[in-house]
Amino acid sequence: MAYELYYWPGIQGRGEFVRLALEDAGADYVDVARRPAKSGGGVRALMAMLDSKSSAQIPFAPPFLKDGDVVISHVANILLYLGSRLGLAPEDEAMRHFAHGLQLTITDFVAETHDTHHPISTELYYEDQKEAAKANAAAFIEERIPKFMGYFERVLKQNPAGDAHPVGASHSYVDLSLFQMIEGLHYAFPRGMAGFAKTHPRLERMRERVRRRPNIAAYLKSDRRTPFNESGIFRCYPELDRGA
């Protein structure tokens, strides 16, 4: 039976980290909220899961994944569940927890990225928190991107199995998620990310390798890949970029 992914249509958002894993593995999945409402899809199907007054396991927010009766919420939890099933995670228990820890660091990085345009409240418009956003984004570019990306570069460098992958000697969902982070940051902060390839050569090589994986290359060209836009996590607001 196909996996059912529930996520807001119209943006990549957090759902994209799950989509990349499903696409890379060539898994059979349905992107529920992107399907027509008349075939049981749409935001209505997603809201019905969130608002259920009877379900035993209600998710707090999208994305969540349904696999038959099993409901898994949060990106890192979904990838932990899918990792072993899709061949995108190590089998060893300690290494699985290491991969999961890296993914949770990416989760934090994603949240901080979102805070650059919504530092006061997710309930307010960007326009109503623009001044705080400028201060937040400046600190993010100068301190947080180097701290997070410097960390992941070190993880590659210190990997005893070689510096091609963050986890062991094989491609995993962590490679895919780091690819997405780097793509998104280039979209949001082209000036802030200008020197990235030079200062993070291993991450840059990993990014290029992921981009050339056949299923990923095909996905990126397909209409299933929603372009980055200003409703998602990574938003191109020039006034928030370096030197604005």
Next chain:
Amino acid sequence: MAYELYYWPGIQGRGEFVRLALEDAGADYVDVARRPAKSGGGVRALMAMLDSKSSAQIPFAPPFLKDGDVVISHVANILLYLGSRLGLAPEDEAMRHFAHGLQLTITDFVAETHDTHHPISTELYYEDQKEAAKANAAAFIEERIPKFMGYFERVLKQNPAGDAHPVGASHSYVDLSLFQMIEGLHYAFPRGMAGFAKTHPRLERMRERVRRRPNIAAYLKSDRRTPFNESGIFRCYPELDRGA
């Protein structure tokens, strides 16, 4: 061999969610950074792990747990690892992922709580972002606490195994973490949390039950329980509370 917990001394912080699980289970553990530097403890021991130029699995930030050669980082990941070992998690795979998803929602809640006093940057002092903090805290009290706590109250209410626990019919690490969240929010926002027991009766009963567990009651009275203070996640700044 004793588990080794690495976390900043002097605050409860994120480490407290792990401590509560270890204490509740009566596990043998060492709180490494609280031990004297001369016996291999202190912040120096923690920094040596973070700054290692050779370790294969470097954590991004505390807390992290060492279990022999295994290093696990991030609270939810540590609790996932300890859950089965300490009898604080369900054995069924789907239920384990459900518990983990709840814990990851708590992780997000903790991050948003921290943002109330540091909305612009963790690198700036609170005093230098106080105005943004007031706006953030107001939105947090009026919108986010009800949203998160309303969700967890619903999880209890809709649990087919009864409304005493969030996961199945047994006590788990999720009960402990929710206890800590509720305690912390009462400390930080006494006015904002004034009506909590009335609007969230199931969570309130769960909180009282956790507090009376013998190992937890003993821990809370011990000097191992650092009091809440204004360097941690939950800070009592009256100017950020409701009606300030």
